[in-house]
Amino acid sequence: MVAGSWRYVWAYVFVCAVMLYLYVPIAVTVLFSFANSPRLSLPIEGLTLDWYSRALDNPLIVTALRNTALLAAISAVGGCLMGTAFAFGVLKLRQERTRRVLLGLGLLPAVVPLLVIGVALAVFFRTLGSKPGLFNAAVGHVLISLPFVVLTLNARLETFDFSVLEAARDLGATPGRAFLDITLPLIRTSVIGAGLLAAALSLDEFVVTWFNVGTELTAPVLIWGLMRRGVDPSINALATMLLAALLVLILAATMTSRRAPQ
Amino acid sequence: MTAGTAHIGMREYGHDAREAARAAVMLSPAVLFYVIFFGVPMLSLLVLSFWHVEGFDIVADFTGANYQKIASSGLYRDILLRTIGLGLLTAAITVPIAFTLSYLMRFVFPHKAQFILQLVLVSLFSGYLVRIYAWRTILGKQGLLNSALQWLGAIDRPLEYLIYSNFAVIVTLTGLLLPLAVLPIYSSMANISRDHIEIAADLGSRRLHLVRTxxxxxxxxGIRTGFAFTFLLAAGDFVTPSLVGGSQSIMIGNVIADQFRGTGANWPLGAALAFVVMAAVMLIVIVITHLIRRVTRW
Structure with missing residues (x-):
């Protein structure tokens, strides 16, 4: 028993240590965005909002935030529409093998390094003569959010009771009516959750954007530019704002998918 | 009445074909998008890797010159080997941590497992660039870790190797990729029941033996997926080495990125480097999973 409870303590310590490992970087960023000394070291002498006002004074930030919001909206809508339709289409297929192969292909972009996706798209657009910019970046964002939408919706649809749909059709509902009245209300929360996830991925996307956005700015591209120039505490303020937006999106995404009706 | 029966009959006959057509309509937007913006770009990258640069122009031909250059250059070989080494080391550290965490979630804290999983998931999506930059604050010469150790009296002078080093790259990459290893490993453990473990224990299996067999x-x-994920993504990262790495931790990702967005860019060479590193990683993943399977059989 004594040995058993020690083992329990060690297990607890291990889990806490891993969580600290994952969350200390985030905590540090938030903490130093409020610290009043420009040198990023302890002890912290006082708190200030100066870095936020300085970050917001940066004339580039408005453009960066607007572009980031635009890209996030495009990936949420584009990723959701195509990803949901794809997940449904896969389930309608008769053969188990075709389903698995298609699903695997749908997830493929998630396992190719972003660097490779980024440069491949850059090559593609250059061949087409499409100048780097927001459009090219938007395509990249939709591409990397699609696998996650497909994954989320596939997990939801596997427990979806298709007999309800059959029943509606037997009672004379047109496919469109059945979709609007039955399917959509049942999967709406999962679709919204997947959309929020796509928006979060887009908000945080740097690598693919960097190779395709040209001289345009997004929030991560602006942060990258500042980071390369050296230590500037207003980076922490910008980063904290980005983190706050990400946290809201992710928590909303996980909450909507947990509330999904069974 | 007749119209009604005809309608039903048609539905029976045309059902399969119509379902298939409907599936095709639903699949086509995403499939087209993937083909145009993923398949074709990857192929163009592959084709580009066989072209070459003359002066400032890309010349379309078919030569293995880029691949030859990579194979014969000691510099590229060293960077490639270092990339694979750092990637393997990252995966070799990440996967056991993820395995232990998943084990504890599954068998020691089953009631808190969902909560822990949620925390892991949230961290996966919270700030890629931001987390890398934060490690610079933590590991820096006057960073948190050094000032804490000095305050505790554990060291007199700041430890130099904490930042701009391979150590910093591995610590940062492990933190970034850990969630991606936990997800597949934990979900594959969901199939193992407590009974399996208890039966094996009753049959006299000792702890380590139990883990292995x-x-x-x-x-x-799950382990294979987690390992492949962490290795491939670590070997393909260029942001981490350029923000927390030193001159001795330049990875192939940095070289590739420079070929596309640097001065003296060479797109065909960058394309060839990308395929070389992906091929090398995949080959190693295949070999290692084969080895794991042989070792763990008994």
Missing amino acids: VLIPMALP
């Missing part, structure tokens, strides 16, 4: 083989699909 029951746990690892049963969780192998």
Whole structure:
């Protein structure tokens, strides 16, 4: 028993240590965005909002935030529409093998390094003569959010009771009516959750954007530019704002998918 | 009445064909998008890797010159080997941590497992660039870790190797990729029940033996996926080495990125480097999973 409870303590310590490992970087960023000394070291002498006002004074930030919001909206809508339709289409297929192969292909972009996706798209657009910019970046964002939408919706649809749909059709509902009245209300929360996830991925996307956005700015591209120039505490303020937006999106995404009706 | 029966009859006959057509309509937007913006770009990258640069122009021809250059250059070989080494080391550290965490979630804290999983998931999506930059604050010469150790009296002078080093790259990459290893490993452990473990224990299995003969083989699909994820993504990262790495931790990702967005860019060479590193990683993943399977069989 004594040995058993020690083992329990060690297990607890291990889990806490891993969580600290994952969350200390985030905590540090938030903490130093409020610290009043420009040198990023302890002890912290006082708190200030100066870095936020300085970050917001940066004339580039408005453009960066607007572009980031635009890209996030495009990936949420584009990723959701195509990803949901794809997940449904896969389930309608008769053969188990075709389903698995298609699903695997749908997830493929998630396992190719972003660097490779980024440069491949850059090559593609250059061949087409499409100048780097927001459009090219938007395509990249939709591409990397699609696998996650497909994954989320596939997990939801596997427990979806298709007999309800059959029943509606037997009672004379047109496919469109059945979709609007039955399917959509049942999967709406999962679709919204997947959309929020796509928006979060887009908000945080740097690598693919960097190779395709040209001289345009997004929030991560602006942060990258500042980071390369050296230590500037207003980076922490910008980063904290980005983190706050990400946290809201992710928590909303996980909450909507947990509330999904069974 | 007749119209009604005809309608039903048609539905029976045309059902399969119509379902298939409907599936095709639903699949086509995403499939087209993937083909145009993923398949074709990857192929163009592959084709580009066989072209070459003359002066400032890309010349379309078919030569293995880029691949030859990579194979014969000691510099590229060293960077490639270092990239694979750092990637393997990252995966070799990340996967056991993820395995232990998943084990504890599954068998020691089953009631808190969902909560822990949620925390892991949230961290996956919270700030890629931001987290890398934060490690610079933590590991820096006057960073948190050094000032804490000095305050505790554990060291007199700041430890130099904490930042701009391979150590910093591995610590940062492990933190970034850990969630991606936990997800598949934990989900593959969901199939292992407490009974499996208890039966094996009753049959006299000792702890380590149990891990080797029951746990690892049963969780192998997840371990393989987790290992491949972490290795491939670590080997393909360029942001981490350029923000926290030193001159001795330049990775192939940095070289590739420079070929596309640097001065003296050479797109065909960058394309060839990308395929070389992906091929090398995949080959190693295949060899290692084969080895794991052989070792864990008994």
